[in-house]
Amino acid sequence: MATLRDIPIGGSAKVVKLSGEGAIKRHIMDMGITKGVDVHVRKVAPLGDPIEVTVRGYELSLRKSEAECVMVEANA
């Protein structure tokens, strides 16, 4: 399945599930990336990592390695 990492800049996707466990997963969820929410990938940092996404109306930055924990379904 695709992860948030695979979504191109400017694209958006619906979250299906979060993999991993423990603090990092909890932290991602606490920030609003939960099952069913739409995430818009806004940009990538000048050095290629991390990325910036818009979720629940605000801007969140996370590393590509963390974005890999987020299983998504690309929006058409």
Next chain:
Amino acid sequence: MKERVDRMGLRIALAGNPNCGKTTLFNSLTGASQYVGNWPGVTVEKKEGKYVRDKSVTITDLPGIYSLSPYSPEEIVSRDYLIEDRPDAVINLVDATNLERNLYLTTQIVNLGLPVVVALNMADLVKKNGDKINVAKLSDQLGCPVVEISALKNTGIDELMQHAIKQATSKSAAAPKVRFDAAVEDVIDQVEALIKGVPAHLARWYAIKLLEGEQRTIDSIKPSKTTLDKVAEIRAGLEQRFDDDAESIVTAERYDAIAHMVDETVKRSGKNLTTTQKIDRIVTNRWLGLPVFIAVMFVVYYIAVTLGGGVVTDWANDGISGDGWLYTGTEAYDAAVADWEEQVAAAEEAGDEALLAQLAEEEPDASDGSYGLWIPGLTPIISGALESAGVAAWLQSLVVDGIVAGVGAVIGFIPQMILLFLMLSFLEGCGYMARVAFIMDRIFRKFGLSGKSFIPMLIASGCGVPAVMATKTIENERDRRMTIMTTTMIPCGAKLPIIALVFGALAGQVSDDVWYVGPLFYFMGVAAIIISGIMLRKTRMFAGEATPFIMELPQYHLPTVRSVLMATWERVRSYIIKAGTIIFLSTIVIWFLMNFGFYEGSFGLLDSEMPDYIQYSLMAGLGSIIAPLFAPLGFGDWQATVTSITGLVAKENVVATVGILTSLDASETDPTTWTAFAAMMGGSAPAIMAFCAFNLLCAPCFAAIGTIRRQMASAKWTWFAIGYMTVFAYAVALMIYQFGTLLAGGGFGIGTVFALVVLAAILFQLFRPMPKYDKEKPGVVAGAAEAA
């Protein structure tokens, strides 16, 4: 009157997300009556203050958090305070422009059975965007009063406090109507029925936490084995039905319920691109991001170093540790000085002792007012006063040479620091620093730190004391410790004179005139940090996965003048306090060591008019004992050692000590000081460089060490940090001197062998693969467990 009695000792907690305006609200609620400390056991800041309108009400500012999950020390502290210490009411500050995520914390707080008032901050901005929030409906859903305020404009705050005090005195707990999906609610009810011995108002909270299987809750309420088994069974059923784990289900349900509530209560105007997004299109742009960052930093340092360091600091130094200020007629005075210096130089060349002596008497002096308006500085005023009061010579020397000179040197940096911190506080307040972390993260992650470590390092270029204090914002304990250990390797303002002196001695040029000197040494500081980071990361203490970088990029907004001034003041104040206490005491000790000693068989105050008096001092004795240690670094004589010791007190002492040792009126921009310093180092360029490297990298000044002790909250870690810095500095200096000497055609000796061994050890640690330690995973969870 009765109502007042009831209010006696009300405790109101202030909770909310980071960046929601909590600090601004707290400041306006408490005015200047704040107490800042640490929560017990952790280095999370604890702020308390009395409500300005009613001193019987205590306001506790909880750390900014996104959730009550027990993963970061901040979350644990807030949670424990709310659940165990039971404040009389909670004010939950919510950023109305970002309702959905902010309400996530709110829906957890209203579950705690406490009186809650929700403060909708920045309500004015919401209106400006054309959106409309139905406050009555939101209040009904959350089961507690909701008040629209603007912390920035100071509106709605009285009303907010009236509600909070009313809820607290009537003890009316929040009664939220927020409910999850029926199937999940059903399961929560089942668990709620199972648990016994918890207060009724916390039943739902504990039921949800048990359902999530949170270890911390299990540890605190200790349910029986059968209860746990039954809960596990219920959880398994739920997880199967939803095809997800319980924790994810509950979190998703909570957010869904909030999204639903927000849909019902907020009418959006449908504007798409916010101002923040427009700014970020340039500021964090893939191509423009780095150039913009470099340009911003260049402007900040140009203003702080050139304007602050050059003009303002010189002005302050003239007055405090110098002779005074000349306000008018400076041109005539400068011309006279230049003329006089020429004559002296000519006399020196001719070797005319008599003329020299005569000229020494004729040095142009502005202090008698002959050149223009002259205002005497602190030093002549104090020494004049002491002399006319007939104070003993040793006391005069202590006050003038010890205290005024020592503390004065420290105070001289204050103007520069004020400028630097004004600008950095502004950048922090408006939201740019989060973008800096975003841009720089890639580099810092390489050696196991996150972009957040960059902010303390920026501040360290001003002063290490507030830099170490700024590490507070790094949640992860390992990252914080490592940042504390390495951040003072960045040359601070007080180290710049050392750099100027060394550069002058090596290149014979005033470093201010050579553009690349400053950046070069900052770059070397960053290199030292990177090397240290990579090496430390592979030790048992710091091993583990990289910390996550899941960070909100807050909306840009103009910070208030007041908040920028307060942030600046807090940092400058920390520096002044250290200067006033630690540096004050240590200058006295250093003064004693330098001015007392055995001369012609008797112990006493040495005559500082006597040439080379210093060689009889206690400090010289101490220096000679330690000196052999520095021999492999090329500066194994007592003079250089003494210089390094005084540098420990405050780095700005180094140049002054060189002055005393060489009996010159030392200045890092004066060529005679350069030659004297080079002579002191035996004229060896590698030794001079090694001396510089050692003094820049070894333990920071006493003030910074004191701050490290406070931030580490552990003597063991403090010693480890100081020890590491000193050993690392020694290793670097050793390699510079030994290899430098070798390249310059010096012999291959035992020292060279040592240096090679050190180099090999460093390269090994740098390039060996990550060693595997025990299976247990350190990191956030371990840090949290430690904090508990």
